[in-house]
Amino acid sequence: xxxxxxxxxxxxxxxxxxxxxxxxxxxxxxxxNGKVVTVDNHEVNGKLGTIxxxxxIRDGKILAVGTNADIRKLADxxxxxLDLQGRMVSPGFGATHDHPQDWNPLNPTIVKKVITxxxxxxxxxxxxxQEALQQFPRVLEEAVQKAKPGMWIRISMLxxxxxxxxxxxxxxxxxxxxxMLDLAAPNNPVIVRAGFTNMLINQKGIEAxxxxxxxxxxxxxxxxxxxxxxxxxxVYSTKSPGTCGVCYRYPEQDIVYxxxxxxxxxxxxxxWTAALGVTLTSSSFYTxxxxxxxxxxxRRGQLPVRYAWGWYWPxxxxxxxxxxxxxxxxxxxxxxxxxxxxxxxxxxxGMECSTLPGTSPEVKAAERACNFTDPNINRAxxxxxxxxxxxxxxxxxxxxxxxxVLDTIEKASKxxxxxxxxxxxxxxxxxxxxxxxxxxxxxxxKKLGIIASGWNFFIWEGGGTRVQKNYGERGANMVIPxxxxxxxxxxxxxxxxxxxxxxxxxxxxxxxxxGITRKDWDGKVTAPQQAIxxxxxxxxxxxxAAYGVKRDKVLGSIEAGKWADLIVLDKDYLTVPVEEIxxxxxxxxxxxxxxxxxxxxxxxxxxxxxxGPQVDMGGPASQW
Numbered sequence: 001x002x003x004x005x006x007x008x009x010x011x012x013x014x015x016x017x018x019x020x021x022x023x024x025x026x027x028x029x030x031x032x033n034g035k036v037v038t039v040d041n042h043e044v045n046g047k048l049g050t051i052x053x054x055x056x057i058r059d060g061k062i063l064a065v066g067t068n069a070d071i072r073k074l075a076d077x078x079x080x081x082l083d084l085q086g087r088m089v090s091p092g093f094g095a096t097h098d099h100p101q102d103w104n105p106l107n108p109t110i111v112k113k114v115i116t117x118x119x120x121x122x123x124x125x126x127x128x129x130q131e132a133l134q135q136f137p138r139v140l141e142e143a144v145q146k147a148k149p150g151m152w153i154r155i156s157m158l159x160x161x162x163x164x165x166x167x168x169x170x171x172x173x174x175x176x177x178x179x180m181l182d183l184a185a186p187n188n189p190v191i192v193r194a195g196f197t198n199m200l201i202n203q204k205g206i207e208a209x210x211x212x213x214x215x216x217x218x219x220x221x222x223x224x225x226x227x228x229x230x231x232x233x234x235v236y237s238t239k240s241p242g243t244c245g246v247c248y249r250y251p252e253q254d255i256v257y258x259x260x261x262x263x264x265x266x267x268x269x270x271x272w273t274a275a276l277g278v279t280l281t282s283s284s285f286y287t288x289x290x291x292x293x294x295x296x297x298x299r300r301g302q303l304p305v306r307y308a309w310g311w312y313w314p315x316x317x318x319x320x321x322x323x324x325x326x327x328x329x330x331x332x333x334x335x336x337x338x339x340x341x342x343x344x345x346x347x348x349x350g351m352e353c354s355t356l357p358g359t360s361p362e363v364k365a366a367e368r369a370c371n372f373t374d375p376n377i378n379r380a381x382x383x384x385x386x387x388x389x390x391x392x393x394x395x396x397x398x399x400x401x402x403x404x405v406l407d408t409i410e411k412a413s414k415x416x417x418x419x420x421x422x423x424x425x426x427x428x429x430x431x432x433x434x435x436x437x438x439x440x441x442x443x444x445x446k447k448l449g450i451i452a453s454g455w456n457f458f459i460w461e462g463g464g465t466r467v468q469k470n471y472g473e474r475g476a477n478m479v480i481p482x483x484x485x486x487x488x489x490x491x492x493x494x495x496x497x498x499x500x501x502x503x504x505x506x507x508x509x510x511x512x513x514x515g516i517t518r519k520d521w522d523g524k525v526t527a528p529q530q531a532i533x534x535x536x537x538x539x540x541x542x543x544x545a546a547y548g549v550k551r552d553k554v555l556g557s558i559e560a561g562k563w564a565d566l567i568v569l570d571k572d573y574l575t576v577p578v579e580e581i582x583x584x585x586x587x588x589x590x591x592x593x594x595x596x597x598x599x600x601x602x603x604x605x606x607x608x609x610x611x612g613p614q615v616d617m618g619g620p621a622s623q624w
Contacts, residue, residue, distance in 0.1 A: 025063075026076035027056035029593060032068045034084030035572065038558040039091050039543045044489045046535040049557070055089070057564045060592035064560055082606055088572045090538065091557050092279025092305075092565040092589060093508050094545020096453045096493040097393070097431045099283050101290045102196065103499035104269025105252060106156055109617045110502075114264045120256060121147045126158040126503065129167045133175055140184050149187040152205075152256045159195040161505045162521070163461065163498070169194035178202055178242030191251060196499050199248035206242070209251045246286075253289035263293040263302075268613045271304040273501040275597040275614040275621040276508040277586040279305050279565040280556075282549050284312035284346050284393035298340040304596045306565070308343035308549035310393030317347055320380035323387075330389040334550060338563070338592075343549050344392025344429070347380040353400040354435055356471045363470045367398075378408065385412035391428040392549075399436040399478065406444050424449030429548055431495065433480045434458055435467055442481075442488050451548040452492040454480040454540075456514035457500070464518065464526030476527040482515055482540070483530045493548045494541040505620060509573075509584045512537045517578060534574060534581070564593040568602065570624065585624045599624035 032054035041049035054071035056063040064071060075081055105111060108124040115122050121143045125132050136155075143153045157168045172194055181190045181202035189205035201209075253262060270281075285291050297303045311329050313319060320326050332342040351367075358364045385391065385408060396402050413423045430436075430445075431453040437445055445452060458464065459480060468476035485492045494515070500506040515537045518525050532540075546556025554563050568588040573581060589597040589612075597612035599621055614621035 025058060027058045027063050027071075027074055027079050029057045029080045029082065030071050030075055031055045031057075031082050031084055031089060031568075032072055034087050034089050034568075036065065036089045036558060037091075037538070037574065038065060039539055040557045040559050041539075042543065042552075042557075044486060044491055046486075046533045046539070048535050048539065052558075055558060055564075055566070057593045060564055060594070062558060062560050062562050062564050065558055084568065085605075087587070088569045088574070089558070090277075090567050090569065090573070091542040091555075092567050092591070093277040093541045094280040094282070094494065094548075094556070095278050095496040095508075096282045096429070096451075096545050096548050097455065097495035097497050098278075098281050099196075099497065100270055100273060100281055101253065101266060101283070101285070101294075102246070102249060103502050104265050104272075105257075106158060106193070106196070106499045107265075107269055107272060107502035108156075108158075109619065110265055110268045110272065110613065113268070113617065114261055115257075117146055119261070120152040120154065123153075123155045124158060125155065125168075126160055126165070127168075128160070128165050129171065132157055132165070132168050133171055136171075136176055137184075140181075140190075144185045144188060147185075147188050151188055152208075153185060153188050153190045154252070154256060155190070155192045157192065157194045158503050159499075161503070163500065163504050163506060164521075166195055166461075169198040172198050172200040173241075173243035176200060181242070189251075191248060191256070193248050193252075197245045199244050199246075201242050201244075201248075201251065203242075205251060208255060212255050213250070249286045249290075253287040253293075255289075257289065259289065259292045259296060262289055263296050266290075266293055267297055267302050267304065269502070270307075271596050272613045272619060274305055274589045274591070275586060275599075275612055275619065276501050277567040277569075277589055278496075278501075278508060279567070279589060279591050280308070280545055280549070280551075281305060282308040282310070282343060282393065284310040286312050294340060298337055303339040305591055306338070306551070306555065307340050308392075308551070309340065310343050311345040312393060317377050317380035320347070320383045323383070326383050326387050326389070329384065330387045333390055344390035345384055346392065346394035347377055347384065351401065352398045352435070354398040354471065354475070355400055355403075355438070356475050359470055359472055378404075381405070381408050382412045385409055385428075386416035388416060388418065388422075388426075390426045391430070394429070394431050396430050396432055396436065397434040399438045399441065402430060402436045402438075402441060405430060406441065406448065406450075409448055420447075427451050427548065427550060429453050429493075431455075432458070432497070433492075434463065435471070435475060435478045437481065437484075438478055439484065442484055442490065445485070445490050446488050450490070451544075452485055452490055453495055453548065454482060454492055454515070455495045455497050456480060456511045457496060457498050459514040459518060459526055460510055460520055461498075462520045462522070462524075465520055465522075465524050468526055473527070477530060479526055479530070480515070481527070481530045482532045482536070486532055486536055491544045491547055492540050493545045494537075507582075507585070508541075509581050512541060512573075513578075513581050515540070516581070534578070538573065563591075565591050570601075585621070587624060597621065 036052040038050045041047040052065045053068045159165045189208045190202045192200040429451040433454040464479045543556035546552040571584045587599045587602040595611045600610045603610040
């Protein structure tokens with residue numbers, strides 16, 4: 001009897017360790033002799049779970065995880081066996097709020113590969129403010145001379161390799177204005193884009209955009225800034241005609257680029273960013289052009305990474321008073337492919353409006369209007385949540401609007417007949433955490449199961465320092481308060497929300513570093529009591545990212561049966577001195593068991609060909 005029990009135990013142990021049917025098939029690939037950080041502990045804490053030595057992969061999924069001996073014996077003559085030589089392996093990184101469709105056209109290398117001057121004119125300037133101002137007239141003149149009548153001209157003014165030239169955005173509408181563009185290019189539509197959120201467009205460009213969208217929608221796109229609460233601005237502004245924040249999306253993605261051109265820029269751009277370790281991203285789709293291009297890539301099997309997309313059309317929040325449209329959006333949640341699926345809806349753009357008094361009257365006077373003063377925005381959010389929808393892809397910047405969102409979630413859910421568990425299961429996501437949650441909002445996050453998506457780059461680029469100056473220690477303690485969230489058992493995730501991959505020397509590790517050290521690029525620390533460990537930061541970037549987009553059963557950790565989305569690092573993120581984290585490079589990024597990025601050094605070691613657009617086109621990773 002004792003012998004029988006031992007046999008049963010041995011069989012049960014084997015089946016738990018390796019999936020059923022495992023003995024009948026050999027892996028396509030094994031990675032061995034490494035430090036495999038599986039992140040298979042699913043609790044809200046800093047425990048990462050199993051540290052293994054090797055991984056077996058078959059048909060794009062993890063077949064088994066274990067010791068070198070256990071995994072290597074699975075290989076047959078056809079298995080590709082790759083020696084990690086002690087390197088760290090992690091699940092791929094998630095970016096739970098990013099805009100690759102907006103950032104990819106800021107990559108000069110990719111755009112120049114896809115777009116020629118015979119299609120339309122693309123020019124790039126990456127200089128400090130005064131040098132950029134001096135060079136701009138010459139660049140514009142050359143572009144106009146090169147362009148045929150009616151051809152679009154697009155000039156991108158970038159924020160520089162260290163992301164320090166952000167003040168070039170202040171040139172638009174001032175030293176560089178619409179009148180200048182109209183005079184210089186009377187026969188061409190022109191867009192000047194600064195960094196990531198500012199745009200200037202000339203009259204020809206406005207007319208072309210109005211023609212495309214038609215009168216009904218153009219009147220919403222092109223209202224003055226002050227007439228669009230929470231919209232991020234329209235093309236027109238009574239103060240600076242032709243300027244706006246993010247409405248470059250509409251002419252660029254729907255008109256300037258064809259679907260094939262935008263799809264190719266997106267394909268290359270996503271794979272370019274994968275060299276930073278990103279295998280999962282999430283954002284709203286703002287335009288029909290993005291929907292067409294990404295759907296095309298997905299149907300062709302050409303999306304390099306996973307993408308959870310959300311509905312966004314706040315220019316017409318009255319749409320959501322139509323129950324058919326609302327129910328249609330709710331019914332799509334989770335639908336799609338393994339690479340592209342619908343994640344939820346956002347009804348607005350966030351504004352800074354806090355309950356804190358500020359350190360001066362000027363601080364409060366400078367706050368942008370609270371976002372939910374528009375009844376259509378309130379109604380859209382209410383109707384969508386009441387119907388059972390998931391809030392995702394939104395932008396909240398400060399605590400006043402968070403109060404409104406939480407109140408609306410509670411009321412709409414109750415009116416819709418959702419139970420407390422139903423609400424938690426929606427996994428509503430509030431995104432950015434620039435200055436929230438307040439300490440008294442944290443229990444409400446826990447009660448409602450809110451996913452807190454945090455924007456560490458806000459700290460890195462000095463946002464935390466600015467908040468501390470304007471709102472004191474109470475405000476600083478509300479800037480991406482990950483420590484408070486972890487202590488309360490609240491899942492929080494990691495955003496990028498900046499075009500750092502496209503033209504800078506920055507990496508995803510700068511994002512992680514911000515959460516670990518709370519330091520900005522000048523070394524100033526904001527609310528160090530909200531810092532978390534590197535283990536917790538890694539968990540937020542991997543497993544919790546997958547949880548936030550409801551794919552934690554197949555993504556986010558290295559476990560048998562999950563998709564084989566993982567990265568190989570050149571240094572051990574868990575043990576190197578904290579300042580060395582900024583110097584870590586991703587040597588390989590694998591999605592569905594296939595390398596989409598393989599740096600030259602590791603490729604040589606494995607006698608393989610380097611992989612990825614950064615490598616092929618001379619990006620930073622080509623030197624790794």
